[in-house]
Amino acid sequence: MPQAVSVVEFHRLPIPLDRDLFMRTMLREIAQTLEGRLGATGATDFVSEIGTAAGDQLNIYYRAALRTTSLTREQVAQACVDLKRRIQGDFYIIEQTDERIVLGNRACPFGNKVLDRPALCMLTSSVFGAIAAGNLGYAKVELKETIARRHPECRVVIHLKPTAETAAHPGREYWDRADAELRP
Numbered sequence: 001m002p003q004a005v006s007v008v009e010f011h012r013l014p015i016p017l018d019r020d021l022f023m024r025t026m027l028r029e030i031a032q033t034l035e036g037r038l039g040a041t042g043a044t045d046f047v048s049e050i051g052t053a054a055g056d057q058l059n060i061y062y063r064a065a066l067r068t069t070s071l072t073r074e075q076v077a078q079a080c081v082d083l084k085r086r087i088q089g090d091f092y093i094i095e096q097t098d099e100r101i102v103l104g105n106r107a108c109p110f111g112n113k114v115l116d117r118p119a120l121c122m123l124t125s126s127v128f129g130a131i132a133a134g135n136l137g138y139a140k141v142e143l144k145e146t147i148a149r150r151h152p153e154c155r156v157v158i159h160l161k162p163t164a165e166t167a168a169h170p171g172r173e174y175w176d177r178a179d180a181e182l183r184p
Contacts, residue, residue: 028113031120040119047122048172054123055130056177058083062131071135073160077101080128080158084109091154099161101132105154108147118148122172124156129174132158142171 034043062071062079071079077096080103084091090107108114114121125141132139140159145151159166162173 024110024113027110027120028117031117035117035119043119044122047119048126051123051126052130052174055127056134058127059131059134071131073098073101073136076132076135076158077103079131083127084124091156094155099159099163099166101158101160103128103154103156103158105147105156108154114146114148115150116148118143118146121146121148121154124154125172126174128156128158129172132160133174133176135176136160137176138162139174140166140169140171141174142169 031043031047034046038046058079059071062075062083063069066075068075073096077093080101081091081093084105087109088107089105089109091103091105093101094104095102110117110120121143125143129139129141132141138160140162142157142159143154144157145153145155147154157169157171159169159171
């Protein structure tokens with residue numbers, strides 16, 4: 001006589017899994033696979049393309065919500081902080097001038113899944129770069145410190161003018177796609 005099979009209520013099992021954790025884990029694994037196949041530079045470039053497209057879309061959302069065709073520097077800084085807050089980051093404005101916006105961050109939206117996966121930081125760089133350049137014409141995003149590289153906080157500098165001083169800083173440049181003919 002076959003034994004009765006006990007019914008397990010799988011949804012009650014103590015497994016630490018939800019959509020957020022699953023997505024962060026998948027992004028970490030994608031970054032690792034990209035680095036393994038394309039190298040660090042290739043992975044960074046690939047992730048940057050994705051982030052730029054996302055930044056362009058987020059820029060549309062912020063412009064529509066504010067009923068404007070272009071954000072000011074102050075609004076760009078606030079949008080960057082707000083979008084990261086909405087995805088459980090903890091960005092804050094350290095400084096803003098006509099030349100740059102400096103942001104800090106106490107909590108990565110990817111949590112500990114970002115550790116040792118600096119390619120994921122290109123999502124931040126390219127989203128911020130797309131929003132800043134899309135409204136102000138130009139941005140060079142410098143990731144001075146990142147949680148991915150095991151700093152206690154992130155420090156992100158968004159340079160707003162393509163000057164000789166800006167050129168001396170490491171980072172990735174972003175230009176307003178509508179002003180592509182203005183690029184050097």
